[in-house]
Amino acid sequence: MADSHAKMTRTTPMEVVASIVAGLLAPLLAIVLIVMLVLDIRGSQQPDTSGDAAQQAAIERIKPFATLAAVDPTAVVVEKSGQEVYDAACVACHGTGALAAPRFENKADWGSRLGQGYDILVKHAIEGIRNMPPRGGNADLTDTEVARAVAYMANSAGADFKAPEAATPEAAAPAAVVAAKPDPAAGKKIYQNVCAMCHAAGVAGAPKPGDKAAWADRIAQGYPTLYDHALNGIRGMPAKGGNPSLSETDLANAVGYLYTEAGGKL
Numbered sequence: 001m002a003d004s005h006a007k008m009t010r011t012t013p014m015e016v017v018a019s020i021v022a023g024l025l026a027p028l029l030a031i032v033l034i035v036m037l038v039l040d041i042r043g044s045q046q047p048d049t050s051g052d053a054a055q056q057a058a059i060e061r062i063k064p065f066a067t068l069a070a071v072d073p074t075a076v077v078v079e080k081s082g083q084e085v086y087d088a089a090c091v092a093c094h095g096t097g098a099l100a101a102p103r104f105e106n107k108a109d110w111g112s113r114l115g116q117g118y119d120i121l122v123k124h125a126i127e128g129i130r131n132m133p134p135r136g137g138n139a140d141l142t143d144t145e146v147a148r149a150v151a152y153m154a155n156s157a158g159a160d161f162k163a164p165e166a167a168t169p170e171a172a173a174p175a176a177v178v179a180a181k182p183d184p185a186a187g188k189k190i191y192q193n194v195c196a197m198c199h200a201a202g203v204a205g206a207p208k209p210g211d212k213a214a215w216a217d218r219i220a221q222g223y224p225t226l227y228d229h230a231l232n233g234i235r236g237m238p239a240k241g242g243n244p245s246l247s248e249t250d251l252a253n254a255v256g257y258l259y260t261e262a263g264g265k266l
C-alpha cells in the first residue's frame with residue numbers, strides 16, 4: 001500500500017500531461033470515428049446520382065420502360081409499331097380472350113365493337129373500359145402507340161383503320177413549319193452557311209445538292225420526312241446539321257432548297 005502510494009506521488013509532470021492528452025484523445029477519436037461512420041452510411045444510402053456508374057445503374061433499372069428515352073437524350077424517339085405494342089402489351093389478354101377480351105383476328109368478338117369507330121376504340125384503349133385496363137396496363141405507351149395497336153388488332157378482325165404515323169407533341173410543333181411552304185430561295189443562303197460544309201463535298205456520304213441519283217430515294221420519302229430527318233438527325237446527318245440554334249423556319253427552307261434542287265416538287 002505504502003509502496004504504491006509512494007509511486008503515485010512520484011508521478012512526473014510529463015506523465016500528467018500524457019495522461020491528460022490521452023484522456024482527451026480517446027473520446028475525440030471515438031467522436032471522429034462515429035462521424036465517419038455516419039457519413040459513410042449516409043453516403044451509401046444516397047448514391048451520387050451524377051456519377052457515370054450511378055447513371056448507368058439507374059438506366060439499367062428502368063431499361064424495360066425507357067430504353068429509347070434514357071440511353072441517348074439526343075436520339076430520335078422511335079415509337080413502337082402496332083404489332084410491336086400488341087406483342088408486348090396486349091397479346092396477354094387479346095391473344096387468348098382472357099377476361100373476355102375481344103380476340104385477335106376474331107371477327108365475331110370485334111364485330112359490334114368496330115361499329116363504334118376507330119376514335120372511340122382508341123379512347124377506350126387509352127382510358128380503359130370495364131375489364132380493359134388503361135393502355136392495357138402499360139402506362140408508358142404513348143397515345144400513338146396505343147392507337148397503332150388498336151388499328152393492328154381491329155384490322156386483324158376485318159376493320160380498315162389507318163394508324164397514326166406520329167402524333168407526338170414534339171412532332172406537332174415542326175409540323176406547323178412544314179405546313180407553311182418552305183422557301184427554297186431563302187433556304188439557299190442557309191444551305192451555303194450551314195449545310196454546304198458537308199453537302200457540297202459529300203462529306204460522310206452527305207448527298208450533294210442536285211445529285212439526282214443520290215437524292216432519288218430520299219425525295220421519295222417526301223418533304224415532311226426529309227425535314228424531320230434534318231431536324232432530328234439521321235445516321236451521319238446531325239440534328240439541324242449540328243446547329244441547334246438554327247430556327248425551324250430556316251431549316252425548313254434549307255431542306256426545301258435541297259429538295260427542289262434534286263427535283264422534288266413542293
Ligand code: HEC
Pocket residue numbers: 085086089090091092093094098099100101102113116120121122124125129130131132133135136137138141146149150
Ligand atoms: C389485362 C387484360 C388486357 C390487356 C393487357 C389489354 N386488354 Fe384490351 N380489353 C380487355 C378486355 C377484358 C376488354 C373488353 C372490355 C369490355 O368491353 O368489357 C378489352 C377491350 C379492348 C378494346 C375494345 C374497347 C371497346 O370499346 O370495345 C380495345 C380497342 C382494346 N381492348 C385495346 C387494347 C390494347 C391496344 C391493348 C394493349 C396496349 C390492350 N387492349 C391490352 C383486356 C385487356
Ligand code: HEC
Pocket residue numbers: 190191194195196197198199203204205206207218221225226227229230234235236237238240241242246251254255258
Ligand atoms: C456534318 C455534316 C452535315 C451537315 C453540316 C449537314 N448534313 Fe445533311 N446529311 C449529312 C449526311 C452524312 C447525310 C446522309 C445521311 C444518311 O442518309 O446516311 C445527310 C442527309 C441529309 C438529308 C437527307 C435525309 C434523308 O432522309 O435521306 C437532308 C434532307 C439533309 N441532310 C439536310 C441538311 C440540311 C438542311 C443541313 C443544313 C441545315 C444539313 N443537312 C447539314 C451530313 C450533314
